[in-house]
Amino acid sequence: MSDQRYWLLKSEPTAYSFTDLMAEPNQTAEWDGVRNYQARNFLRDEISKGDWVLFYHSNTNPPAVIGTAVVVRSGYPDNTAWDPNSDHPDPKSTPENPIWFMVDIKGKGALDYPVTLAQIKADPRLKDISLSRRPRISVHPITRMEWDIILEMGKEM
DNA sequence: GCCAACGTTGGC
DNA sequence: GCCAACGTTGGC
Numbered sequence A: 001m002s003d004q005r006y007w008l009l010k011s012e013p014t015a016y017s018f019t020d021l022m023a024e025p026n027q028t029a030e031w032d033g034v035r036n037y038q039a040r041n042f043l044r045d046e047i048s049k050g051d052w053v054l055f056y057h058s059n060t061n062p063p064a065v066i067g068t069a070v071v072v073r074s075g076y077p078d079n080t081a082w083d084p085n086s087d088h089p090d091p092k093s094t095p096e097n098p099i100w101f102m103v104d105i106k107g108k109g110a111l112d113y114p115v116t117l118a119q120i121k122a123d124p125r126l127k128d129i130s131l132s133r134r135p136r137i138s139v140h141p142i143t144r145m146e147w148d149i150i151l152e153m154g155k156e157m
Numbered sequence B, C: 001g002c003c004a005a006c007g008t009t010g011g012c
Helices: A018-023 A037-046 A119-122 A144-153
Strands: A006-010 A029-033 A053-059 A064-077 A103-114 A139-142
Touching: A006 A144, A018 A037, A018 A053, A018 A103, A037 A064, A037 A139, A053 A103, A053 A144, A064 A119, A064 A144, A103 A119, A103 A144, A119 A139, A139 A144
Parallel strands: A006 A053
Antiparallel strands: A006 A139, A029 A103, A053 A064, A064 A103
16 A cells, blocks of 8 residues: 555457446456466556556557546456356466456546547657557556656646 | 567477 | 467557
């Protein structure tokens, strides 16, 4: 709790959108289905309750940060991995030896305006953002400065 | 829908 | 443990 951290989580809106999150009871949902080891390590080891989250829509036009959320439960085993009826079953992961982890997040609010990937890439202050440097990971740490800049951009036309 | 980037798998 | 083949992500 003492070390406030900031993250960017990607989701394909056709699979799960920010609107879906805000429609959940208490605007809270499990962030499950991550099946990438680097992202898993962040979820298991680093994301903590109370951390802030930028919710990013990927594989859509345009890709953009669309809202904010807060982590309400730190990393714990992703039980959808051993549910054969889930969208992302992985029989190698078991309750005794879980491979995959998830967190719970609570949606806070949409930005006034989405901040597009093009805007992020065009801003020299954001040239080092993990989103640009490490494509295809669904969990990115961001800095407080990057958080502030993107939220500010989300209030402007 | 194309395809670049990169992670994962599996033969050897 | 190397690395080619294959699969996936995700911008465009």
